[in-house]
Amino acid sequence: MKRTLLTLLALSLPAALAQTTTPPAQAGPQPVQLATTPSVTQASLSLAAAVRIAQLAVNNCAQQGYNVAATVVDRAGVTLAVARAENAGPHTVDASLRKAYTSASARNLTSAMVQNLASTPTLADIPGFLVLAGGVPVRVNNAVVGAVGVGGAPSGLTDEKCAADAITTVLSR
Structure with missing residues (x-):
């Protein structure tokens, strides 16, 4: 019974839509009014810059004797570059990604978020999210690009x- 009803609905839906969406012949084409501009311009972090930042972050920590991983993400938290010291622990890549993702999402230092954790434990x-210090937003003209x-x-x-x-x-x- 249900299958028959679904089939009837599926077959009748295109006809119903065609009837309800067809404008009257005398109306002619209507201009589309947009409430906002149709496009957005945003600065982006280049792959070359992301790779260089990741490598420098690992090198900065290596100069202090620490084996780390660094991940650079774009403004949406999508990975652009990863660098890992040869002797960095296996957990460091995931930790660096989650710190970068957290910082990009919140548009804030993760160390600042740690300070707010007592008042906002749901973070x-x-x-x-990984709410531990070590995530830093990349800002260009005060806009977070990664x-x-x-x-x-x-x-x-x-x-x-280091970051x-x-x-x-x-x-x-």
Whole structure:
């Protein structure tokens, strides 16, 4: 019974839509009025810049004796580049990705989010978020175009400094 009803609905729907969406012949074409502009222009982080930032972040931490991984994501949290020191632990790649994703999503330092965790504990429940220091947004003309996450140093604040210094170096060129 249900299958027959669904089949009848499926067969009659195109005819019903055609009848309800066909404008009267005398009306002629109507101009489309858009409430907003049809396109948005946004700055983007290039792949070349992302690769350089990831490599510099790993090198910055290596100079301090720490084996880390660094992930750079675009403004939507999609991975652009990953660099990992040869002796970095297996957990560092995932930690760096999640810190970068968290920072890009929140448009904020993950260390600042850690400070807000007491008043907003649900931050830690957002899928994909890792609310630990080490995620830094990449800003161009005050717009977030991506983020960097570093994982593997003994302190998230060290991870954060390695990332921030890499961003500064690349964006100052």
